[in-house]
Amino acid sequence: EMAKSTQLLDNEALRAYATYATIVLLKMMLMSLITAYFRVTRKAFANPEDVAASFGKGEGAKKYLRTDQDVERVRRGHLNDLENIVPFLGIGLLYALSSPELSTALMHFRIFAGARICHTFAYLIPLPQPSRGLSWAVGYAVTISMAYKVLKTVLYL
């Protein structure tokens, strides 16, 4: 019985989806660590209790309760990941279930993951535009392409 349900991952397109979905989610999770790194090194915190843990509760500690451009940049990158990786997760899963050609599916997943990794480097270094804009657009276009295949295959309004 258990074998029956889990043979889902015998499907190669689904295994490819599982691999790349996990990779882009781990990449997104990395943004939390980078935010924490910049908050500590730039001494820029959002919560009084975070400042208190390192610098006590005195008046002098209040100056660390502030925004910092490097921290805000990572946070914008993190939010952009959420906005783009959530559609990939949902649409990509349905796409993998819609009997795509394996090679076509792999191409979609690889380009999306590559584009999002480029996007992160372009945002954090930062690279001059249109580096970040292009890497964002590539991931966006791949997701639209998968959505088109899903709707063509399953449309049931």
Place this chain on the structure above:
Amino acid sequence: EMAKSTQLLDNEALRAYATYATIVLLKMMLMSLITAYFRVTRKAFANPEDVAASFGKGEGAKKYLRTDQDVERVRRGHLNDLENIVPFLGIGLLYALSSPELSTALMHFRIFAGARICHTFAYLIPLPQPSRGLSWAVGYAVTISMAYKVLKTVLYL
């Protein structure tokens, strides 16, 4: 073998879920384009490299590194989508797998998608309250209703 795994989408409730999940995700993705449109037309950017791409790196360009009420409104709408569409994606998928009546499932998915589209119009035009509040509440209630069915069917703590 591949046929076996992908026959998942032979199920009509799952096909309906796939259709409406893709529609609301595409709607959410549209918010990125609307944000970009307002950033360009209102000349209000978040990153120095974005300003530099259009206006160069001189002192005069710095004034475009600012927040704008129209841009912030679209961004709040986008974040509200994330906060509400992520629960729909997760709970809706599990609901579609929990053997719902097809007509009941369709009703849930259609009302959710309609409510989120109304929410976007109410936010961006903007319509007077309680338009936005009501459309938000309808989508929220639909998600709670699906969550109740999921927990009733599968509860395994």
Place this chain on the structure above:
Amino acid sequence: EMAKSTQLLDNEALRAYATYATIVLLKMMLMSLITAYFRVTRKAFANPEDVAASFGKGEGAKKYLRTDQDVERVRRGHLNDLENIVPFLGIGLLYALSSPELSTALMHFRIFAGARICHTFAYLIPLPQPSRGLSWAVGYAVTISMAYKVLKTVLYL
């Protein structure tokens, strides 16, 4: 036919995933209600039309269009939920499909859900650090552990 597709939820690891995924999503949805509660009681709104609904459109009403520390705290907690629960949803589903030991899977899901509930209390009360940091780290570590199992089982690059 329908029976075939939905027997997916006969699998106990998937039923456990469905239960805990629904619980953490409902917990995340609760953050919307808490935000609304603080916006109303602190009289701190983000949109002019929200202020107009309660206080009219006069000059005197403009003072309610402001940020408030309690509202911002709930919103940071909500965003932190999104950043951490989205990876759990995606990786946890793939993990549940990767034939884990049922007892191991239950342990992962229970610890994640417990950690996120503690995180919410630590953020909203607020508790002194490292309460919030630790509960965040526990949920993060559980997700990494599931990602490792998924990649070990399905890796297909």
